[in-house]
């Protein structure tokens with residue numbers, strides 16, 4: 001077996017030489033990004049490190065081909081190779097997740113969610129306009145019918161988790177198109193436990209009667225019972241749509257099984273491919289046969305032409321996710337999150353829901369006297385990369401926030417284990433304990449500025465670098 005890392009090193013190095021001959025600032029930025037990623041403690045819950053094979057798949061001639069439409073039914077000639085790429089990626093997605101149908105064209109998670117929403121409207125809305133026209137899908141409508149249709153679709157209802165409870169913008173938030181195209185109602189979490197209260201959710205759903213019940217999250221540190229979600233959707237006649245962008249890797253890696261696996265329960269599931277799934281930046285949609293025709297209309301109804309090079313990279317990453325090595329990785333992601341939560345709690349941090357059983361923890365920074373923004377900045381100065389995040393009933397709003405979200409997928413890819421995450425917890429609590437908010441010029445508590453004791457940031461950064469030196473990113477990659 002040839003040394004594939006040495007081969008990849010030559011490939012990347014040669015590619016950078018070629019790029020530098022045209023625009024050296026870009027090749028420099030690519031090298032600098034690798035250095036940044038190597039040297040910082042990357043704890044953003046939605047980030048990861050794709051494999052060298054996945055990265056190499058993105059830069060090639062597939063990028064130059066237009067291929068709007070679907071496999072075997074394109075609006076352009078000469079798409080036979082794109083058909084192969086898309087078929088292989090979809091086959092891997094179906095088999096990996098046990099789904100009836102997979103659509104691998106979405107360019108991002110938001111795109112995937114929009115395709116899902118459009119497909120559900122398309123398949124489910126009893127529209128007088130559509131009935132009047134005897135049309136099967138909205139694609140058959142004339143321009144003059146669109147106004148009536150918009151009014152009818154606008155009355156449709158979506159019910160998703162609120163942003164401050166951990167839901168995503170696309171689950172009906174008022175500043176996202178999902179909150180504009182639908183009437184929306186958010187469900188929160190129990191004020192005491194921070195957990196989803198399924199009985200209350202059922203009662204709310206009975207009152208609101210959504211067309212679409214959305215399950216899934218970006219910042220909820222717990223598993224969801226999708227069997228309960230299915231029961232609730234059935235009780236009110238809703239379509240169950242699951243956004244598993246954050247935990248797709250834990251589903252693929254068989255950490256979330258039984259009632260924690262959304263695929264057997266949901267009508268439509270969307271995900272990104274670059275978070276815990278560790279693939280290229282992009283999205284995909286899984287669906288039951290009932291919704292497959294409507295999902296297949298994603299491009300050009302919702303999406304621009306598919307990025308064939310990215311679909312190829314999805315195929316490679318999905319093939320990797322079908323291995324037992326990936327299953328071990330996914331289990332380590334969850335085990336490491338547990339170790340991180342235990343380490344933070346033992347050192348006095350308050351965590352939303354009191355802990356975690358997925359890949360992320362959410363620290364309530366108010367117990368350190370800090371906003372999320374101050375905590376995020378103090379940690380970043382110390383070489384610890386996290387992101388600020390709202391917590392339930394957040395007193396500081398969505399910009400400053402009162403929490404930081406911390407995830408284990410990226411550093412687990414580098415090989416860190418439970419003891420290492422305990423050390424990470426020690427660094428985080430050290431910085432948050434040392435940071436002091438700076439009073440604003442108005443005399444009110446400041447929300448952005450902070451101070452750190454002399455030397456704390458440098459000492460923490462040195463500790464982080466020492467830890468990371470033991471876990472090289474892409475071992476053997478000579479760049």
Ligand code: DSN
Pocket residue numbers: 046109168218
């Ligand atoms: N940006 C993703 C996240 O950080 O969770 C969601 O869009």
